Amino acid sequence: MHLFSSAGNADDAGPWDPPRPWWRGWRGVTALVAVLALLGGGLYALLKPPGTGCATGVAQRGPDHSCAGLTDGGFAFTADLAPLSTLIRTENQRVLDTAAKPGGAPWVSVVYLLPMVPGEDSTNTADSIRHELEGAYTAQWEANHTHSQGDSPQIRLLLANPGGSDEQRTYALTQIEAQRTAQHIVAVAGLGTSTAATRASILRLTQENIAAFGSVITADDLSDIPGLVRVAPPNADEAVAAAAFLAKATPGAKVLLVEDRRAGDLYSSTLADEFSKSYPAGQLIPEPMDYDSSKSDVSTYFTKQMANVCLDQPDVVFFAGRGVDLPRFLAPLAQRNCAAQKPLTVISGDDASQVEQSAGIDEVKDALRLGKIRLLYTALAHPDAWTESPQSYSPTAIAPFLGGGEFVTAFPHESLADGQAIMGHDAVLTAVTAIRAAASGGDQVSGSDVMQMLTALNGAGTVPGASGLISLDKHGNPVNKAIPIVELTPDGQVNTVAVSSRTGTPPHGQT
Template identity: 55%
Template sequence: MATPPAQDRPDDDVPIPRWRYVAAVITALLLVGGGITWLVQPESADCAENVKKVETADGARCVGLTDGSFPFTKDLRHVYGLIEKENRRVTREAAKRDGRPYVSVAYLLGMNPGKGDSNTTESIRHEVEGAYTAQYEVNHGRGHGQTPQIKLLLGDTGKEKAQRDYTLGRIKARRDPDRIVAAAGLGTSLTGTNAMISKLSDLDIAAFGSVITADELEKNDGLVRVAAPNADEAAAAVQFLAKKHAKDKVLIVQDANKNDLYTKTLGSRFAAELPKDRLAFPEPMQYDSSKSQLATYFNNQMPNLCLDPPGVVYFAGRGRDLPDFLAPLANRRCKSDRKITVLSGDDVSQAAQAAGFADVKQALRNGNIRLLYTGLAHPGAWSKAPHVFDKNAIVPFQAGGKFTTTFRDDALDDGQAIMGYDAVLTAVTTIRKSVHLENSNQPIERDAVVQMLRTVNGANAVPGASGWISLQNNGSPQRKAIPIIEIDSDGTTRSISVSASNGKPYAPE
C-alpha cells in the first residue's frame, strides 16, 4: 500500500487551543473543590425513611420506625421481610373498592441488644416472629374477627433516652398517616420503659406489654400486659416451694441495681410472700449488677453461705448474671453436703442464649445444683396442664401451624415468640372491639381503644397461647398461668408444673 503524501498526514504538533487549558484547569479546580466539600460534609444521619442514626454515649445506631423494609439487624431480615410483604398486601387491599380498612400496631423493642442488655439477639427475633404470626393469623383467619386489618410497624427504641425519644417522635408524626392505634412489645422492665409508656399514653396510644413484669408499671392507665406481674411470679414460686421444699431454708440473692424495676420488685415481692421463719438469713445476699466483679463478689460470699447452707436460693436477678453466681456456687466447699435448688424469675429464659451459658451447664453438672424458674410461657406447659389452655390458642405453635411452618429452625423454649404473639393478639382483640371502620379514610377514635382496655376480662378474656388473659383494672392478667421450668445440665428445658399466684391458673368457668 502506497504511503500517503506528506501533506495529507495529520500534523502531530498541532498547537492545543488556549481555551482547552483554561477549561481543564477550571474542571480540576471544581473536582478538587467538590472533593474537599465531600470530605468536610458530615455523614448522613438518615438510615432509611423514618429511621435515623442517633448518637449516644455508647455510640450511634439506627433507630426509628419501619414497615419492615429496613431491618435493624441482619438477624431480623427474614421476619422483617415477611412483615413488609403482609403490610403491603393490607395496603393494596384497603385501596380497593370495598376493600377491608386497616389500622397499625407499632411493635417496640430494643431491636439490637448489646452488652449489658437482658435480651439477646435470638430472643428479640423470636418475639418479632411471634408478633408476625399473630398479625398473619388475625388478617387471614376468621377466629378473631376480620375488620380492621392490621399493619405491623416495627420500632427500635434503642438503649438511651435520645434514641427512644426519636422513635417516639416518629410514632407521633406517623400516628395519623399510618393510622397507629396501639403499641405492643415495649421491651423489658427498666425505668426507661415507664417513661415510654407514659408518652404513648399522652398520644392516646394504648400499650400492650409482652414480657414486662415489674409491679410498678401498674401505675400506667394506658398499659396492659399479657405477662404475669412479679408479684404473681413470686407468689407462684412460694406456692411451689410450700409443696416441694416445705422444710428447706431459703436464701434470697438480690440485685440492688436501681434502674432495674424487674429485679427490684421480684425480690421484694418474694420476701413479702415467704414466711419469715423460712429465711436462712435475716437479710438478702445483695449485689449490684451495674458494677463490675460480680463473680469475685459471689466467690467471696460462698464461705458465709456454707456456714449454714440453705436448701433453696431465690435469685432475684437477671439471667445474664447467673453464670457469675452459679460458677462460684458450684465451687463452694460444702457442695457435697446437700443439693441446692436455685429458683428465679422469668428472665432466666434468656440465659440459654447469653454469654456464659456453658458455665451454667457446667455448674449444674458438677455443683450439686438444680436450676428452676417461673416462666412466662413454655410449650411443655400445654401437655403438663392441658385444662389451663384453650386448644385453638396453641394451634399456630403446633405441628403444621403458622409459626412452625414459617420458622422451622426456631424453638419456643424461651417463651418469647408465644408472648409476642399474645401481646399482638390481645391488642387486636381490643382494637376490633373499639374501632368500627367502614373504610380507611374514616377518622379513628384512638381513645376508644384505651377505653376498652378494661373490658378484656371474664367472658371476654383472650385465649392466649401462654394461658387465658383476663385483665384486671390494674392492667395485669388475673391468675395468669405460670409454668415452673427446669434447666437441665445439658441445657434443655422442661415444664415440671404449672402454677399461678394462688396456685390455680385462671380459666373461664
C-alpha cells in the same frame, strides 16, 4: 537570482510568535474547573460529617450511632432480622393493596416497640428479640388471614427500635407520634423489659392516647398506668407462684435471697420485694446477698460471698436478678467448699429464660453438673405447659404454634423454649382483640377508642392467649395467669415441671 520570493524570505519576515499553549485557552479554563471540582468533591467527602440517615423514619442516634426509629419492615435493624422484616413488609403491603381495591377492608397499624440491637449491657439476646418479633408477626398473620378474632380492620405491624439511650428512645417515640395519623397508629405492643426507660416510654405514648400492650414487662411498679395492659403476670404473682411451688416441692426450705440493686431495673427490685413478702419470714435467711450488676467485678463479689453461703446453709437460693447474670453467680456457686455435702436449688424469675441463649450457657451447664445445683425459674410461657396442664390452655390459642400452624410454617427451625414468641404473639393478639372490639361501631378506630376497650378484656371478653387466659383487672394485669415452673437441666434442656399461678391453680382455658 533569489532562491525564495520576498514573501518567503526569512530575512524579510517580522518577529515570530510561538503557538499559544492549550491550557491558556478556553479548553484550559474548562479543564481547570473540572480538576478543581474533583478535588473539592474529594475533599468534601473526606471532611463532611458521616450521614445519619438509615432509611425513611430511621436514623443513627446515640453514642453507638445505631439506627433507631420506625419502619414498616422495609429496613432491617440487624442482619439477623432481615428475613423476618421482609415477611412483615410483605404482609403490610398486602394490607395496603387490598384496602386500595373497591370495597377493600380498612386498616390500622400496631407498632411493635422493642430494643432490637442487643448491646453490651442488654438483658436480651439476639435470639430472644427475633423470637418475640416472630410471635408478633404470627399474631398479625392470624388476625388478617383467619376469622378467629373477626376480620376488620386489617392489621399492619410497624417495627420501632428505641435503642439503648435516651436520644435513641426520644427519636423513635417522636417518629411514632409523627406518623400516627398517616399510618393509622392506634396501639403499641411489646415495650421491652421492666426498666425506668420503659416506664417513661409508656407514659409518653399513653398520654398521647396510644394504647400500650406489654409482652414481657412484669414489674409491679408498672401497674395502674392508664392505657397500659400487659399479658405477663406481675412479679408479685411470679413470686407467689414460686413460693407456692417451693412449699410443695421443698416444704420448710431455708431460702437465701440474692438481689440485684442496679438503679432503674424495676424487674429485679420488685421481684425481690415480692418474694420477701410471699415466703414465710422464718424460713428466709435474715441478710440477703445484694449486688449491683452495673458495677465491675460482679463475679469476684459472688466468689467472695460463697463462704457465707456455706455458713448460712440454705436449701434454696431465690435469685432476683437478670438471666444474663446467672452464669456469674452459678460458676462460683458450683465451687463453694460445701458443695460436696449439700445439693442446692436455685429458683429465679422469668428473665432466667435468657440464660439458655446467653454466651455463658456452657458455664451454666457445667455449674449445674458439677456443683449439685438444680436451676428452676417461673416462666411466662413454655410449650411443655400445654401438655403438663392442658386444661389451662385453649386449643385454638396454641394452634399457631403446633404442626401446620403459621409459626411452625413460617419459622420451622425456631425454638419456643424461651417463651418470647408466645408472649410477643399474645401482646399483639390482645391488641387486635381490643381494636376489633372498638371497631364494632363501624367508625374509624382511634387510639382513644382502643384504650376505652381495655377494661372490657375480662369475663366474656377474656383473651384466650397461647400463654394462658388473659383476663385483665382494673390495674391492667392478668388475673391468676398460668405460670409454668421450668427447669434448665445440665444438658441444656428446658422442661416444664409444673404449672402454677397466684392461687396455685390457673383457670381452665378450654374453648
